[in-house]
Amino acid sequence: MQLTFPGFLRRQFTKQAPVVNADLTSKTVIVLGANTGLGFEATKHFATMNPERLILACRSQSRGQNALDTELEAATGYSKAELWIVDLGDFESVKQFADKFERDGGRLDILVANAALSVRKYEATKDGWESSLQVNDLSTPLLAFLLLPAMIKTAEQYSTIPRLVVVASEVHHWVKIEKKVLENPDMIKTLGSSEYCTPKIMSSRYMLTKLLNVFFVRALNARLPPSTPLVIDAVNPGLCRSELMREAKGIQVLLVWVILRIVAFSAEEGSRQLVWGALAHPDKPEKLRGEYISGSQVEEVNDFVLSPQGIKAQNQLWDELVEILDTVDPRVTAIVNKYLSSTPA
Template sequence: MKLSFFTFLRGQFSPQPPVVKADLAGKTVVVLGANTGLGFEASKHFASMNPGRLILACRSEAKGQAAIEKLQAATGYTKAELWLIDLADFESVKKFADKFERDGGRLDILVENAALSTRKYEATKDGWEASMQVSNLSTPLLAFLLLPAMIKTAEEHATVPRLVVVASEVHYWTTLEKKILENPDMLKTMASAEYCTEKMMSSRYLLTKLLNIFFVRAFNDRLPSSTPLVIDAINPGLCKTELMREADGIASLFVALLLNIVAFSAEQGSRQLVYGAVANAENPEAFRGQYISACQVTEVSDFVLSPEGVKAQDRLWDELIEILGKVDSRVPAIASQYLSA
């Protein structure tokens, strides 16, 4: 499938359906990036469904606590919890997972709402380009480390947990160039300072969202069909959030114009996250490994489906396991136990 700019604009002006509701009594929901934008609005929707536990995973304690107070004032829900996590720091992700193993109990819904939109190369203390570490390394790392809790929940409570990864329609507008496809170290190369020129960083956000799609599809391909767990990728559309706050110069003017004229509100966009997490409860299998946009399963880009894309997806998966295995030895063990080769 291809996505023209006209089709994108038409989608942005389409009426948005109301948020899907479900009974979350007794269930545990974790939302990453929950202190602002899509994550906060999705958390408000989940709170209205009275979950047993609602964990707001945030980087800043001050901003996270403010979000807890705003959520309670808006919904009356008093059981929201603030847990700290910094996706630009592998140790922080591991500590979050360790805490969940000790204190989290069941895990029914994990919404991985993580992204960094930047046009400037910046390395984390772990040595990775920041936006790739946040979106394409730490996001999968947390998914792997919390996978046993989700499967245990399914077995003990006869339910089907959901792992929701927030992707984007912008994945239609990028591919992997030939020198990456032919490179034995694809992720390492794309995250290197040498590769991250000003030109390459101008489309970095698109790349991270393409890699989100590859991750969801590769994960699902390796998840046995008998495993009661659904992973899906969600497109919230273009929304008025803080994601593009780093835009400057002429780019900032274009972004401001686009946001003011065609963007959804953060609340409208968050309905897609909730849809991926609770919709179609009578047949959750229909969402397995799918890309969901405008509240419907939608075909991914032609590049993702092409022979080159399929090959790249498998190679990216193998490299991801290798990289994350060095970050945390539990990753290959979990992949081996719960996922097929």
Template sequence: MRLSFWDFLKNQWRKQQPVVKVDLAGKTVLVLGANTGLGFEATKHFATMNPERLILACRSQSRGQAALEKLKAATGYSKAELWLVDLSDFESVKNFGDKFERDGGRLDILVENAAILSDKYEGTKDGWELSLQVNDLSTPLVSFLLLPAMIKTAQQHATLPRIVVVSSEVHYWVEIEKRVYENPDIIKTLGSSEYCTNSIMQSRYMLTKLLNVFFVRALNARLGASTPLVVNAVNPGYCYSELRRGLNPIMAFIDHLMELALAFTTEVGSRRLVWAAVSEPAQPETLRGGYISACEVEEVADFVLSPQGVKLQDHLWDELVDILGKVDPRVTANVNQYLSPVAA
């Protein structure tokens, strides 16, 4: 599938569906990046569905605490928990995984919403370009570390947990260059300071959302039809968001004008996250590995479906597991225990 600018405009102008409501009694919901924007609005919706536990995973103690107070004031829900995690720091993510092993219990819904948009190179202490680490390394790392809890939840409570990875329609507008995908170390190349020139960084956010799609499809392919877990990617659409606060002044001004003309509210965008997390309770299998936009499963970009994209997907998966397995050995152990190789 290709997405033209006209298609994008039509998607922005179409009537948006109301939020889906289900009963989450007894269940645990965890939202990454929950203190602001789409994550907070989605958390507000989840709070109205009576979950047993609602965990707001945030980077900042002060902002997270403020979000808890705002959530209680807006919904009356008083059981929300603040857990700290910094996705730009692998050690913080590992500690988050440790905490969930100790204190998490069951996990029914994981919404991986945290992301960074940056148009200039910034390195992390782990040696990666910042947005690549947050959006495409630490996000999968959380999935791998929490995978046992979700499988255990399914087995003990006869449920079908879901992982929702927030991607974007911008994945249609970018491809990985041939000179990169012919390199045996694709992810390492993409995350290096040498590769991340100013011109490359102009499309970096789109690339990270493409990698989100590849990750979801690769993970789903290895879950197997009998594994009690649904993973999907969701496009929240173009809405008001603090995500773009890192843009340079000129791009920020252009984006502001676009928001005035085209964007819908953050709350409307959050409805799509909620839909991916709780909709279709009678036939959740239809959402396995799906790319969800406007509350329906849509075809991904032609590049993803091409022979090169299929080959690239497996290569990216192998490299990702290798990289993250060195960060935390639990990744390798969980992949070997819970996932199956893809047939050649």
């Protein structure tokens, strides 16, 4: 499938289905990027379903605390939410978050990997990676790997099927990986290097990071044994009015404002897709394993992902990702070897 611009507009003007509901009593939910936008709206929805634990994973202590103290309880009446700090632009912060969960978290039923960064110029993190690539495509998988044992243990102990929801986007339809990168033995390192990240490349960087999100979900699912009671899916919330566009400057501010006002969903409407990926098909959750979700239904990913070239790239990206993250935390390789197949299904 290849999404066209008219198809995108039709989707944006389609009324969104009501939010899916479930009883989350006794369950634990983590939402990354939970203090604003899609993450906060999804958190509010989950709060109305009475989870035993609802963890807001946020980068900013002050903004997270404000969402927790003055907005979430007032909007939902839920008073048990917890604020945990994690900065996806810092591998050490991700590791500390995972360590804290290993000590204090207990069961984990739903992980919504919503945090994302959209930038238009190259900036390196303290770890030496282009910032949006690290946040969207390195730290997000790192946290998913480190929390995977808790999700599988939860499934075994409580006879349930946890879910990992990775927030992707329809914009993955409009970008490809350049041939010179595909032919490079170090694709991820190339994509994250200052030499490669020219202004032209950075103009489509967000779209590329969302393509890599799709690859990660498909690669992880392909290596998860079918008998493992865990659902992993990628969700497109659509174009929404959120703080993701806060990097816009100058005339871009006006253009973004006009576009968002005319065609964008509200953050609450977009958040319904995140909740759908986390809760839909409770009787047959296997329907969503490894799938790309848009408009409250499973849709086909773009043609490049499904092509022989895309499949080859997906497998190479997986191998490189595991190798890179193993240098960050050796537990990654141990987890991959213990819980995942060495070759894709």
